[in-house]
Amino acid sequence: MRICRFNDNRVGLVEGNEIVDVTGVLDHLGAVNWPYPRGDAFIAALPDLLPEMRKLGDTGKRFRVADVQLLSPVAQPGKIIAAPVNYKLHLEEARADVGIHFGSQVKTIEECGLFLKATSSMIGAGEAVISDRRDRRIDHEIELCFVIGAKARHVKEDNALEYIAGFMIGLDMTIRGPEERSFRKSRDTFTVFGPWLVTPDEFGDPSTVDFELKIAGKTRQKANTRDLIFDCKKLIAYASEAYTLEPGDVVMTGTPAGVAPVEPGDILNCRIEGIGEMNVAVRAA
Numbered sequence: 008m009r010i011c012r013f014n015d016n017r018v019g020l021v022e023g024n025e026i027v028d029v030t031g032v033l034d035h036l037g038a039v040n041w042p043y044p045r046g047d048a049f050i051a052a053l054p055d056l057l058p059e060m061r062k063l064g065d066t067g068k069r070f071r072v073a074d075v076q077l078l079s080p081v082a083q084p085g086k087i088i089a090a091p092v093n094y095k096l097h098l099e100e101a102r103a104d105v106g107i108h109f110g111s112q113v114k115t116i117e118e119c120g121l122f123l124k125a126t127s128s129m130i131g132a133g134e135a136v137i138s139d140r141r142d143r144r145i146d147h148e149i150e151l152c153f154v155i156g157a158k159a160r161h162v163k164e165d166n167a168l169e170y171i172a173g174f175m176i177g178l179d180m181t182i183r184g185p186e187e188r189s190f191r192k193s194r195d196t197f198t199v200f201g202p203w204l205v206t207p208d209e210f211g212d213p214s215t216v217d218f219e220l221k222i223a224g225k226t227r228q229k230a231n232t233r234d235l236i237f238d239c240k241k242l243i244a245y246a247s248e249a250y251t252l253e254p255g256d257v258v259m260t261g262t263p264a265g266v267a268p269v270e271p272g273d274i275l276n277c278r279i280e281g282i283g284e285m286n287v288a289v290r291a292a
């Protein structure tokens with residue numbers, strides 16, 4: 008199943024080039040009182056909501072994908088967990104390019120652990136990345152991302168994939184420079200999720216997935232998740248050793264080699280096998 012959020016927070020099922028509106032399913036979410044539970048209530052309830060969404064899908068209003076504004080499939084992640092340098096070739100390019108490492112030693116994921124991105128930096132595929140620092144290099148990083156579906160702590164790799172609610176494409180936009188990663192990667196619009204969430208039964212095995220980022224038809228990044236240093240299972244185990252994972256949390260698995268600057272006017276064409284593609288605009292402030 009492919010689930011999207013679009014226009015003014017409508018919920019849709021993606022079927023080919025069409026979206027069928029199943030927003031009525033939100034009537035099944037329970038009422039909440041302050042303090043509101045952290046995380047994403049829709050993702051937390053997803054297993055119970057899926058049958059109703061299927062039913063609503065038979066009669067819901069249909070839109071063309073091209074005619075809607077796609078928002079991030081997950082509305083309220085409690086946290087966005089990201090893997091640094093998780094492909095060997097990207098580690099090598101980061102170490103070789105002063106424009107990436109800015110004089111600091113690029114450590115491995117074993118040495119530096121994971122990092123968090125501000126949830127306020129998140130946008131969907133139909134919104135635009137804002138490039139408002141023309142004095143600095145801003146790079147694209149395409150990454151396979153997944154959303155946590157159930158509360159988890161100290162997860163074993165063997166059953167780690169059971170905690171995934173779905174997969175999506177992510178862009179971990181990055182301003183290069185000497186500041187902390189979480190600062191450089193948490194600017195407004197620097198976390199793009201989309202175009203929709205693909206449930207694990209439809210997505211299949213995340214361990215051998217092709218993906219690619221192109222600008223103006225030219226390939227910038229092209230890789231396969233088989234080259235991840237920490238794969239999805241290991242990332243869940245590693246993250247859940249430190250953090251309680253909660254429904255709606257997102258894990259960004261890291262970017263392969265080929266990171267490069269973007270310019271206002273660019274359209275980032277991002278494709279991941281089993282998900283589809285999204286075209287994300289870069290605009291000046």
Ligand code: MN
Nearest residue numbers: 148179261262
């Ligand atoms: Mn990244």
